[in-house]
Amino acid sequence: NAGVMQNPRHLVRRRGQEARLRCSPMKGHSHVYWYRQLPEEGLKFMVYLQKENIIDESGMPKERFSAEFPKEGPSILRIQQVVRGDSAAYFCASSASGMKETQYFGPGTRLLVL
Amino acid sequence: GENVEQHPSTLSVQEGDSAVIKCTYSDSASNYFPWYKQELGKGPQLIIDIRSNVGEKKDQRIAVTLNKTAKHFSLHITETQPEDSAVYFCAASNTNAGKSTFGDGTTLTVKP
Numbered sequence: 691n692a693g694v695m696q697n698p699r700h701l702v703r704r705r706g707q708e709a710r711l712r713c714s715p716m717k718g719h720s721h722v723y724w725y726r727q728l729p730e731e732g733l734k735f736m737v738y739l740q741k742e743n744i745i746d747e748s749g750m751p752k753e754r755f756s757a758e759f760p761k762e763g764p765s766i767l768r769i770q771q772v773v774r775g776d777s778a779a780y781f782c783a784s785s786a787s788g789m790k791e792t793q794y795f796g797p798g799t800r801l802l803v804l
Numbered sequence: 805g806e807n808v809e810q811h812p813s814t815l816s817v818q819e820g821d822s823a824v825i826k827c828t829y830s831d832s833a834s835n836y837f838p839w840y841k842q843e844l845g846k847g848p849q850l851i852i853d854i855r856s857n858v859g860e861k862k863d864q865r866i867a868v869t870l871n872k873t874a875k876h877f878s879l880h881i882t883e884t885q886p887e888d889s890a891v892y893f894c895a896a897s898n899t900n901a902g903k904s905t906f907g908d909g910t911t912l913t914v915k916p
Contacts, residue, residue: 723903732893732908733848746903781847793904795847
């Protein structure tokens, strides 16, 4: 029974490029959450999605960041025109419908912006 | 919004001793409190959780207590082992809202 999967595990981008981070939730889970973790810091909520819907994006920067969770395929966190301050670990979590508070995390994507 | 404070930020104990990590929260609507363990280079792993209708929960060497009146909850690890060394995060959430607010983490070091 596969857990939450994220790819790539490591991503290097130059300033101004785009970063696309993918998250496949656990089988049977329809809720996805994205968090950002800066070095030596805790997890900061970014966005909460259900299939085809953004439920809460209160933690998402207003510019350059977007997220989607299509009917088919993984959830995507997209960062346009990356800057050095975007360097962080990005974690995805998923939960089952009706148990949205129990979140299971993926291994994360470590983004480095040069 | 919710604000979660976690203490201490670092904790060092001798193998076999107990470790206690404390968290406070601000939103009285929060009703679910999970604890996560994060090892270096990995994602957070759920180790135990407690809901607001329960005061204490235990799972082998790990226990969590919740005081809703005071808005604080604690993680207790007994008979610590070197493999317990990791960063531990508490979180608080309102299950009607879905998102969790995390504490800043406690780095636990268990010395053999």
